[in-house]
Amino acid sequence: MATTEARNAGEWARHWQYPGVPGLDLLRARYVRHSFARHSHEGYVFGAVFRGIEDVVMPEGTIRARPGTVVMINPEVPHSAHAGVPEGWSYATLYPSADVVAGIADETTSLRGTAGFAETIVEDADTARLIRAVHQAAEEGNALAADSLLRVAVARLLRRHGRALPPRAPTAAGARTAALAKSLLEERMAQPPSLEQLANELGTGPFALLRAFKSAYGMPPHTWLTNARVRSARRLLEAGTAPVDAAAAVGFSDQPHLNRHFTRIVGVPPGAYQRERARTYKTGPGDPS
Known part of the structure; x- marks a missing residue:
């Protein structure tokens, strides 16, 4: 099929x-x-x-x-x-x-x-x-x-x-700090700073940053970063990038690392995801329910 x-x-x-x-x-x-x-x-x-x-x-x-x-x-x-x-x-x-x-x-x-x-x-x-x-x-x-x-x-x-x-409510100081942290993580997705380094750059403490980030985005920075990496990997896979190269580009240590996180967020492995994106039509029925 x-x-x-x-x-x-x-x-x-x-x-x-x-x-x-x-x-x-x-x-x-x-x-x-x-x-x-x-x-x-x-x-x-x-x-x-x-x-x-x-x-x-x-x-x-x-x-x-x-x-x-x-x-x-x-x-x-x-x-x-x-x-x-x-x-x-x-x-x-x-x-x-x-x-x-x-x-x-x-x-x-x-x-x-x-x-x-x-x-x-x-x-x-x-x-x-x-x-x-x-x-x-x-x-x-x-x-x-x-x-x-x-x-x-x-x-x-x-x-x-x-x-x-x-x-959205007016941006409080903590939310502004969280937004700056998010921008820095997006810029350095492949080589992100540690929590302490990130907090130092933003002039705050690690626990204050954790609280602010979770309040703004519903998850701590490391969880948000994994989600962002998977989103970026999806775009690369859709453009035809090989999974092993996509893994390196977004900061996963290797392809199995990408596979594990990608599957737990998207629901299928990156190879299966990419093959479906390359398909332009369907020639058979799906799985029986």
């Missing part, structure tokens, strides 16, 4: 882009022992479990995603996930870009500002079925259906559960 999968002890996953629907990533998977490390996304997450239970660890606590629920995560909100039952979970997830969601919100709702969601999980079985239907249409190569169903699903979630996200 024309699909790239990561398989281990009954687990399988496909993380891909369908050219017929720009601005959308798709993940369909069954996980048992796999767990997602703490990370965030530049765009939105809409997930629908159709078998088992997924425990999603959010800043406000752990939610249990069961069949018939939809998980909705706003951009840049840190979270992790793991199986909530021994048999794991099977699910379909949509990752539309912020621009895609903003365009749908402008056309179909009266929300002003940045559209988002106050709740992380809702009982919404019909929209959960729509999320699976987007995957099915994309896997069948039906661009008209996939694009239409995506827009209907996102518009329905926005109308039923959406709100305008509050504007």
